[in-house]
Amino acid sequence: MPIVWNSSLVAVSVLVAMFGSFTALSHAQRMRETTGRTAWHWMVAGGVTLGMAIWSMHFIGMLAFHLPIPISYDIQLTLLSILPAIAAALLGFHLLRSAEMELRRLAIGGLVMGVGIATMHYTGMAALRMQPAISYDPLIFALSVVIAIVAAIGALLIVYAGEKTGLQPLVHHLLGAVIMGVAISGMHYTAMIGVAIAPGSVCMADASQISPTVLAMAVTGGVFLLFGGGLIASLFDRQMARQNAHALERLSKVHAQTEARALAMAEAMTQELRIAAAAFSSEEGMMVTDPDGVILRINPAFTRITGYSAEEAVGQKPSLLSSGRHTEAFYRELWETLVRDKCWHGEIWDKRKNGEIYPEWLNISAVLAENGDVTHYVASFSDITHYKEVQDTAHNLAFFDPLTDLPNRRLLLDRLRQTLPANARNGVYGALLFIDLDNFKTLNDTRGHDVGDMLLVEVAGWLLTCVRAEDTVARLGGDEFVVMLENL
Structure with missing residues (x-):
């Protein structure tokens, strides 16, 4: 059965392939320039864009294909044919995430992508549902698959080669789009050369499901909106990235001016922390409380002197150690002095966990925030039982x-x-x-x-x-x- 081609639609199909390839290449560049979730977003956007470019070129090319009989397309197979193209393109973009090109990954990826593109083409051809079925020249069929594989490998090489040649992104994308558009169209029209439709064949697809005119409007308008929107998004994202880079450069200059001071401050802070850690490990008992007096932390000497472990003391108040020897007026005066002077020191009697009452020398200091508010209290104390015994002994010996x-x-x-x-x-x-x-x-x-x-x-x-x-x-x-x- 003779086949007639609409040259205008053939040209449109090639241009759509080139436009979609240009947009997909811009997405690939953004994917390789970003990291994390943003890179994944650009990978999906680029994969869908390239898949839709391959699929839309195929069906616009099919609209340029005319037979002397009415033809239409099965909508289920038509929509199903989108999936292999998008899957193949996503695989390609996933391979492009690798920083360096590996020949083995490139060959395997190109093979799988080419098979996916060929699957898309022949699934779309099956949407004609011709009776008897369309036959294909085996040699041309094999050649079309080879072209699809070579085109897939070529698309991957274009991305890597563009980074090595140092071409401007616009020039690189234009050249790559032309090469990829010709390769995608070449696969399609090579495969169509091998199509053989027997005389008297009938298209069994329900013409009411989707007509060539509606399909042409939907595919052409949809892909131009998709590719145009994707290209605008890519350009906008690149512009934002440039602005961010300039802002980052300005910030880096400010950072360079303050880096030495920050390092000096960090070193001083580290030294202070070391001193604080050494002090907290001293032989004196220490405890840190919040502004309300709730114990937040104790050191090992606290446990050794009082007998209370960290699990028993943390969350309690210092009244846990009260001996009962001091009146409420004593503690009230202590607290008033601490609030007024932000420190207190003196001799006090406390009680160990085993009930033994002992004398200690206590120092309490307030830790202040920049606005002057108390954030913590730090108390250090030492058991002066031996000192008191020596003092009593000396007193007795003297008098x-x-x-x-x-x-x-x-x-x-x-x-x-x-x-x-x-x-x-x-x-x-x-x-x-x-x-x-x-x-x-x-x-x-x-x-x-x-x-x-x-x-x-x-x-x-x-x-x-x-x-x-x-x-x-x-x-x-x-x-x-x-x-x-x-x-x-």
């Missing part, structure tokens, strides 16, 4: 006799200096009794010093039972005692 625990000469004189003026003011009298033990030296020599010491302790206890609570019994040394009586 009490170590054998009898009676006041010694120094404490007796101190009390005398206080009592004499008081008696003079109040008009009362007092008395001093000097007592020593007869033959004490003989006892020491004959029975030993241990027995003598026992006697001195007994005498001290007996004297205390003989005086009032406000009186003083002191040991001057040896076997000499003094009793000071007040308010007589």
Whole structure:
């Protein structure tokens, strides 16, 4: 059956292929210039654009194909034929995401893409539903598939070659679009040369489903809107990218001016953090609270001193350690000083987890934000139990006799200096009794010093039972005692 071609529609089909290829190449460039989700968006847009360029060229070319019988197209097969073209194009764009060209990937990808393009073409031809079926020259059929594969490989090479040659993007895209448009059209019209339609054949497709005129309007108008919109989007995105690049360049200049200062500040901050970390690992107990006094963090020394682990202390308030020795007025004054001066230090009595009450030296400092608001409180404390014990021991050694625990000469004189003026003011009298033990030296020599010491302790206890609570019994040394009586 003779075939007549509409040369105008043939030219339109080639131009559509070139226009779609130009838009697809612009999408490919944007895909390779971007990363992440944006690159995926451009990959999908480019794949759909190139797939629609191949498909629309095919069907506009089919509209240029006339037989001496009425023909139409099965809408289901027509729409189904879009899928292989888009799938093949998406595969190509996925391969183009690789930074470097690999011959093995290029060959395999081009083969699969070419088969997909050929599948699209022959599925579209099947939409004619000719009876008897259309036959194809095997040699031409094979040649059309080869052309499709070569065209697919050529499209991939065009993208990689353009980046290597250093051509301007517009020139590169125009040359690539011409080559790809000719290759896509060449595959289609080569395949059409091998078409053989028997005389008397009938088109079985329902003409009411889709007519050549409607198809021409839909395909031509739709693809021009798609390609034009895609090209405008690509140009707009490239322009925005350039503006962003210029803005980034300006920002980089500002960054270069401040980089040294930022690095110095970072180094100083790192040093401060190291110092803070070392301080937090000190032998002093430490805790950090929020402005409301809720414990946020403690150090190992806190656990060692108090017995409370981090799990037990975090989320609690410092009242967890309250010993009960201090009044509410004491804590209220402490808090008022802390709020006013942003710090407090002093001696305080706390209670360990096991119930033991111990003295500690406590320092509390407020951490302030830039606006002066308190963000945290940092408390450090040390257990001064040993210091207090040493202090008490030193006091006892200074003012009490170590054998009898009676006041010694120094404490007796101190009390005398206080009592004499008081008696003079109040008009009362007092008395001093000097007592020593007869033959004490003989006892020491004959029975030993241990027995003598026992006697001195007994005498001290007996004297205390003989005086009032406000009186003083002191040991001057040896076997000499003094009793000071007040308010007589």
